Amino acid sequence: GENVEQHPSTLSVQEGDSAVIKCTYSDSASNYFPWYKQELGKRPQLIIDIRSNVGEKKDQRIAVTLNKTAKHFSLHITETQPEDSAVYFCAARNTGNQFYFGTGTSLTVIP
Amino acid sequence: DTAVSQTPKYLVTQMGNDKSIKCEQNLGHDTMYWYKQDSKKFLKIMFSYNNKELIINETVPNRFSPKSPDKAHLNLHINSLELGDSAVYFCASSRGGNSPLHFGNGTRLTVT
Numbered sequence: 001g002e003n004v005e006q007h008p009s010t011l012s013v014q015e016g017d018s019a020v021i022k023c024t025y026s027d028s029a030s031n032y033f034p035w036y037k038q039e040l041g042k043r044p045q046l047i048i049d050i051r052s053n054v055g056e057k058k059d060q061r062i063a064v065t066l067n068k069t070a071k072h073f074s075l076h077i078t079e080t081q082p083e084d085s086a087v088y089f090c091a092a093r094n095t096g097n098q099f100y101f102g103t104g105t106s107l108t109v110i111p
Numbered sequence: 112d113t114a115v116s117q118t119p120k121y122l123v124t125q126m127g128n129d130k131s132i133k134c135e136q137n138l139g140h141d142t143m144y145w146y147k148q149d150s151k152k153f154l155k156i157m158f159s160y161n162n163k164e165l166i167i168n169e170t171v172p173n174r175f176s177p178k179s180p181d182k183a184h185l186n187l188h189i190n191s192l193e194l195g196d197s198a199v200y201f202c203a204s205s206r207g208g209n210s211p212l213h214f215g216n217g218t219r220l221t222v223t
Contacts, residue, residue, distance in 0.1 A: 001168070031209065032209040034211045034212070038152075042216070043201060043214040043215065043216050043217055044154070044201070044212075044214050045214070046211045046212075046213075049209075049211055051209045087152055089154060091212075093209075096159075096166060097142055097159065097161075097205065097207055098144075098156055098159050098166060099144070099156065099203075099205075099212050100156060101146075101153075101154040101155075101156075103151075103152075103153055104152045104153070104154075106152075
């Protein structure tokens with residue numbers, strides 16, 4: 001199956017600074033890469049996604065980049081706010097329609 | 112309207128018991144999944160199922176079995192529960208293609 005690695009496992013930033021989370025995947029046939037935010041005690045929720053034919057996508061303060069050749073993708077959050085504090089997961093979907101998740105990044109935004 | 116609903120929300124049981132978790136989706140999605148989230152927050156795929164194919168992650172013990180009475184439901188049965196089965200179990204569904212997973216609210220299983 002697919003193997004998704006995610007770094008860092010924990011990240012603390014000052015409010016207003018940027019946060020970057022990086023993921024790599026192993027299956028070159030994977031073609032869809034969603035990112036999820038999970039607040040304490042809640043379900044993971046989609047925040048942004050990117051398809052393999054796109055290099056970058058932006059939605060307000062959140063952006064995702066994809067390098068298919070290197071098999072890595074990153075989440076960028078600008079102007080962080082305390083409500084951005086959560087665990088973030090990257091994921092890769094393979095051709096069998098199975099989603100494999102990274103190990104998560106616990107982001108803390110310090111007011 | 113909850114898109115993916117699972118019951119119960121909490122399940123406390125003793126070792127050796129058999130239990131089930133129910134999942135229903137009203138999104139009309141073709142594929143449903145079960146994920147296990149352990150104490151370290153790792154999200155591990157257990158099963159994916161559509162009306163054609165069941166894919167079982169090779170690390171899942173055969174004490175776990177999914178049952179799908181119809182396209183909108185994928186229940187999880189667990190036999191002979193063990194302490195290590197304690198976790199949060201998430202049901203999810205997807206339309207397929209380049210579409211995301213939609214998660215249920217999770218079932219926190221505690222085995223004592």
